Amino acid sequence: MPELTGLPALPNHADAAVYRILDANLDRAREGLRVIEEWCRFGLNNSAQTEQLKHLRQTLAQWHAPELRLCRDTPGDPGTALTHSQEAERTNVTAVLQANFCRVQEALRALEEYGKLYRDDLAAGSKAMRYQVYALESEILGGHRLQRLRQGLTYLVTSPCDRLLPIVEAALQGGIALVQYRDKDTDDYLRLELAQKLKDLCHRYGALFLINDRVDLALAVEADGVHLGQTDLPVFTARQLLGNQRIIGRSTTSPDEMQRAIAEGADYIGVGPVYTTPTKPGKAAAGLDYVRYAAEHATVPWYAIGGINTENLSEVLQTGAERVAVVRALIEAENPTLIAQYFAAQTNHRRAFHTVAASTG
Ligand SMILES: Cc1ncc(COP(=O)(O)OP(=O)(O)O)c(N)n1
Numbered sequence: 001m002p003e004l005t006g007l008p009a010l011p012n013h014a015d016a017a018v019y020r021i022l023d024a025n026l027d028r029a030r031e032g033l034r035v036i037e038e039w040c041r042f043g044l045n046n047s048a049q050t051e052q053l054k055h056l057r058q059t060l061a062q063w064h065a066p067e068l069r070l071c072r073d074t075p076g077d078p079g080t081a082l083t084h085s086q087e088a089e090r091t092n093v094t095a096v097l098q099a100n101f102c103r104v105q106e107a108l109r110a111l112e113e114y115g116k117l118y119r120d121d122l123a124a125g126s127k128a129m130r131y132q133v134y135a136l137e138s139e140i141l142g143g144h145r146l147q148r149l150r151q152g153l154t155y156l157v158t159s160p161c162d163r164l165l166p167i168v169e170a171a172l173q174g175g176i177a178l179v180q181y182r183d184k185d186t187d188d189y190l191r192l193e194l195a196q197k198l199k200d201l202c203h204r205y206g207a208l209f210l211i212n213d214r215v216d217l218a219l220a221v222e223a224d225g226v227h228l229g230q231t232d233l234p235v236f237t238a239r240q241l242l243g244n245q246r247i248i249g250r251s252t253t254s255p256d257e258m259q260r261a262i263a264e265g266a267d268y269i270g271v272g273p274v275y276t277t278p279t280k281p282g283k284a285a286a287g288l289d290y291v292r293y294a295a296e297h298a299t300v301p302w303y304a305i306g307g308i309n310t311e312n313l314s315e316v317l318q319t320g321a322e323r324v325a326v327v328r329a330l331i332e333a334e335n336p337t338l339i340a341q342y343f344a345a346q347t348n349h350r351r352a353f354h355t356v357a358a359s360t361g
């Protein structure tokens with residue numbers, strides 16, 4: 001590599017290619033940071049995060065030396081014509097943020113690796129910056145997670161079936177806000193693979209993705225959280241493993257369990273089974289009385305669950321629920337999109353009713 005002092009000699013072909021890689025990735029990282037910065041500034045009104053992102057962009061600009069720009073050859077770059085079909089699919093702010101965090105991290109990794117052939121300080125600086133961006137991602141999307149949890153009204157809990165991915169995608173197209181991967185019997189290596197695919201799918205639609213029972217799997221696939229029953233890990237232990245940025249849900253079947261789950265720091269609770277259900281054989285129904293109790297006493301988001309379908313949904317909503325979780329109603333539906341749309345419309349309508357009722361006293 002040429003000396004960096006004064007005007008550089010023209011680099012040979014391999015060096016020029018490295019310079020072009022560095023040039024392209026410095027631009028890519030800065031552009032991605034700018035997209036994220038705009039949300040911190042105008043969407044979150046968070047001046048500390050906005051400043052941090054601006055500082056990162058300025059550091060990248062300082063690294064962008066003239067000799068790197070000089071090697072740019074945009075018309076001769078075969079990559080400029082390539083677009084990924086998912087680039088066009090940005091259905092909401094979360095999807096935009098996720099895509100841009102990913103873009104920045106990839107660019108920083110390329111800068112770190114190719115930077116080693118250019119300047120050690122650029123390589124080391126890119127590595128340090130990548131860790132800062134990971135931390136920012138969990139801060140921004142983590143806070144965002146709880147916000148999205150509060151907004152989400154419809155929850156699909158999966159059960160094993162041959163066409164799980166297309167069924168979940170169809171439900172997401174109908175507006176499902178959360179998906180929980182629940183599968184008790186499959187081998188772990190297959191669960192890991194499927195969980196990863198489901199997470200990618202959910203995130204493409206801006207839905208939250210949680211894992212049933214298994215904190216280790218949730219960590220492995222970087223899920224948005226876990227759902228734990230009364231005999232699963234304690235919320236406190238899961239919190240130690242998952243930190244504050246991920247969602248922890250807890251099943252409850254009685255007022256005592258509800259109060260304990262809230263005191264232990266669950267971010268949301270399942271309330272049910274409202275009706276007996278073959279999905280949880282042998283489990284007694286907690287009934288509509290418990291739904292009524294939740295409507296009056298729950299201080300965290302809560303999902304009515306258990307035996308809920310299009311026929312009894314209005315009864316559950318009229319008893320006070322505004323969020324519902326279902327397995328069979330969607331997994332066994334002939335048209336999961338239509339059913340999901342129905343659930344989304346009814347729960348939205350109910351929330352609007354509750355909002356008006358609260359504002360008029
Ligand atoms: C949203 C939601 N609520 C309740 C449950 C039930 O959890 P659990 O009691 O641990 O039973 P399993 O689902 O593990 O059989 C849930 N999964 N999701």
Ligand SMILES: Cc1ncsc1CCOP(=O)(O)O
Binds near residue numbers: 306
């Ligand atoms: C997992 C779970 N926890 C309480 S009820 C239930 C199953 C709900 O399944 P379905 O919606 O098919 O009745």
Ligand SMILES: [Mg+2]
Binds near residue numbers: 212229230
């Ligand atoms: Mg469980």
